[in-house]
Every structure is written in structure tokens, then in C-alpha cells.
Amino acid sequence: MPVIMNAAEPALPYSIMMQTGLSSLFSRLFAIALLAAAAFCPLHAETGKPAASGERQVERASPDRAGETAKETASEAPGNAETAPQTPIDAKTRGIQLYGQQKYLEALPYLMASGAQKDPLVQTALGNMFSMGLGVPTDHGKAFSWYLKAARQNHSIAQLYTAYSFEKGLGTTKNSREAFNWYHRAATAGIPNAQYKLGYLYEKGIGVHASPAQALLWYRKAAEGGIASAQTRLGRAYSEGRGVKRDDLEAARWFYKAAEQGNVQAQTALAWLYETGLGVGKDEPRAASWYTKAAEKGYAPAQNNLGYLYDSGTGVMQDFITARKWYEAAAAQGNVSAMFNLGQLHYLGHGTPQDYARAAGWFAKAAEQGHPKALNNLGMAYLDGMGVATDRVRAGHYFLKAAKRGNAHAQYNLATLYVQHPEALTKANRAKTDALARKWFGKSAANGHAAAMEYLADVYRYGKLGQRPNAKLAEKWQQRADAALAKEKAAQVVLPLPQRDAESPAKAKPAEEKTGPADKFDEDWLR
Secondary structure, rough: OEEEEEOOOOOOOOOOOOOOOHHHHHHHHHHHHOOOOHHHHHHHHHHOOOOOOOOOOOOOOHHHHHHHHHHHHHHHOOOOOOOOOOOOOHHHHHHHHHHHHHOOHHHHHHOOOOOOOOOOOHHHHHHHHHHHHHOOOHHHHHHHHHHHHOOOOHHHHHHHHHHHHHHHHOOOOOHHHHHHHHHHHHHOOOOHHHHHHHHHHHHHOOOOOOOOOHHHHHHHHHHHHHOHHHHHHHHHHHHHHHOOOHHHHHHHHHHHHHHHHOHHHHHHHHHHHHOOOOOOOOOOOHHHHHHHHHHHOHHHHHHHHHHHHHOOOOOOOOHHHHHHHHHHHOOOOOHHHHHHHHHHHHOOOOOOOHHHHHHHHHHHHHHHOOOOOHHHHHHHHHHHHHOOOOOOHHHHHHHHHHHHHOHHHHHHHHHHHHHHHHHOOOOHOOHHHHHHHHHHHHHHOOOOHHHHHHHHHHHHHHHOOOOOOOOOHHHHHHHHHHHHEEEEEEEEHHHOOOOOOOHHHHHOOOOOOOEEOHHHHHOOOOO
């Protein structure tokens, strides 16, 4: 009886999947231009460029002297004093001007003037300076203090920073509930980044009871405000029907908005839609183009899926060497599907000399992380000594792990192993050989495995595995096997390289990664 190697499987582009996008947003939170309020334009213009460190020493004017200096500066302005009377510049205005010019050391005495430091705009600027070390030594405690002062005066950007400080414990004790409260106030004031983060907190139930409906509401507000991560999450909601009616066209619309902003998750998701034709016209070259954009930015799922396209010749000229390059790039980042795919390349000798030992090594790396197909293929390697020493007990160990994860091929292989090599079982289980074999053939057949169905037909036709002959059951399983084989042949004619597992389109989720370029391992190995 044949034992088969596991089939290659497709998968989705933005592995599970989907990152929150929070790290990329908030790791740069204090260095991006978030001070978008009209009154805060000078701060908005410079927040992305840290200035000199606080260790620079220059003479600083006292707060009282700052007001006098501002008047002197105004009096020195060009023009006829008799015909164009000058209006003195107050300390707050002068401080904000210098801050906007990134002259932080000069701005500090003006911002710290007694009449200026009570203003929420100034307080937020001081918070930024202490947070990022702009002209002063970095001090998150002082930064938080200034942010909180401004936040309590309803300065929405300061409320966003205050929320972040509570969330991360910067300058204060971590407090998820307080973080939620301040994010909510900033979000209600219309700050898109706060709206996105509020959606995330509602989704995960952090600082508030989880509410998918509220999460979707705030994600939509943030998405409409141009936040790419929110647009990506909204696209995902439509692509999976989570909280909304599934709509692949609407998903594509939101993914495209985020992809155009350079969001790698959205680019990968959009590529998958073009590859499969869900919500958009099927366009494999365009899919390759979007995968490439994300892959070149180092996004591992896109690298793996782009490798798959080159491996299978989907939308691009088949090129195993380029496929291997992208698989290796993804595997170096820990991408499990890419590890499995590299094992296949080495086993088949595609883009590299055939090397069973290296193939087994890559299968083992993926198997360590629970990849079902890698577990099954590693079992095959130990069964036949392909790159490793023959060890049927260990083969059974890997088959069993994959079988428990629902892999139909591993279930079939395990049952076949029990029939052909009962010595692979423990002594306690050898008396249960027939029952265990029937169990796993049954599970494999239930998962659509045609060979398992055929074997069950023989079990009842000839009375195997402790069963009495039963013509009716034999005929039933034979009909199922014939139908499954016919379906496989039809699928091979229409789509030689399946784009997703055999599931109804309504349940397909673009949230996995592709594993395997072809159906090579669907064939019987031990025919």
C-alpha cells in the first residue's frame, strides 16, 4: 500500500496574521508630525527631526528677561517706526516660533516663561522636548507631566501622548484603563491615530470590555481619516466577514488605500486578492507586483508568497533560483511556510542541487513550530531514510503529530504505517493495530482523501482490519473515492496549482501564507 508525501498547500498573504500595526505607529509616535491642529502647525512641521542633545550648553535668558528680549527683537524689525508701529511679540509666540524653527535651546526660556508655560500648546511642546531630548536631557517623567497638564486643558494631541504614556508606562505607572480613557478623549476630538488605537483596545479588550462593534466603528473613523493600519484592518473585516457582511470588493478598496500608502500588510493582502480574483479581476502579474513591493520592504509573508509565484510560474516566469532567494529571505525572519518551501526545493533539486539531508533539515525547522505538512514530510523522510537514518518509530511519531493537526495525508500515512509496519507501534498498542488503522483511515477519508476512501472500500469488500465483509459499505466508500478522484482530476485541468485549500469561497480567508509550489507530494511515494 502506498504512503504519500504531503501536498503543497497555498496560503494567505498577511500571516495571521495581520499585525496590529501598532508597533510601527507608536514606535515613532513622538517623532512623527502629529500636532495637526492649526494652532500647532509649527510643532507639526518639525516633530520628525530631533535636534541637538540636551548636553549642549548655551547661555539662557531668564523667564523675565525673555519678555524683554522678545520686545527688542520686535523693535529691530525692518520698517519705518513712525509709519509702521511694532507690536511686541509675547514669550509664548516667540517660543513657538523658535520651536518651529528647531531652535530648541533658544525656545526653552520663552516656553518656560511664567506667562507662557500655562498654555496647553506650550505645555505640549515642552512635553515633546523632554520626551525626545530636544535641547534638554530626555526625561519621560517631565514629559508626562507636561503632557498631562495640556491634556487636562483638552489639548487633543497632548491627550494622545498622555494615553500612550499610560499605555507604555513612560514617565508614569502603566495603567490600561487610564490609557483607554485618554485615547477615548483624543479619538472623540477627531484625532485619527487615537481612533485607530481605540479600535484596537476595543478589539483586544484592553482597558475596556472587548467590543467588536465598537472596534469596527473606530477603525472606520480612523480609516476615513487616512490611517493605513486602520484601512488594512477594515479591509480584513470585509474580506473575512468579521462584524460586517463579507464583501471582497469593499475589502479590496480599503486594502488599496492602505497599500498606496506603503502598508506592507495591505500590499500583501491586495496581491492575494489579485492572485485569486476575489473582489477584483484576477490579475496574477499585478499580484506579483504588489507582493514585490512588500517583499522588498522586508515583509516575510510577502517574500514567501512571491517566492511561491516564482516557484510555480504564476504571474511571472518560473525561476527556481529567484524563488529560493525569496524563500530564504523569509525563512531568515522565522517564516515557517518559507522553511517548508525550502525543504521542498532541496528535495526536488529546484534552483539548488538535490539534497535530501538539507530538505529534511528545513522540514525539521518548520516541524519544530508545528507546521503540519513539514511534520508529515519529516515522517516520510524517516520512513524511507531520505537524508536521515531510517527510523519507523520516529516516522510514526511525526505522522501522529501531523495527523492530530488534521492533516489528511499524515492521517493516511499513519494508518498505512500501522498496517504495513505494526512494529512501529508501542507494545501496548499493537493489539489495537486494526482499530487504530481504521480510525485514521476514517479521519483521512472524512477530510476528503481519495486513497483513504478506496482503502475503506477494500476493508468492507474483503473483510480487512477486523471487519466483516459488507458490500453496501464497500460500494458507498468506492463511490466516494471515485467522486473525489474525479474532482481532483478536474481541478488539475482547470487549476494545476491550487490557490487555496479545498473550501468554499465564502470561507476562504486571505490570512495565511503559501506553502508549496506544486502537487508533487500528493503523489504516492512508495508505489
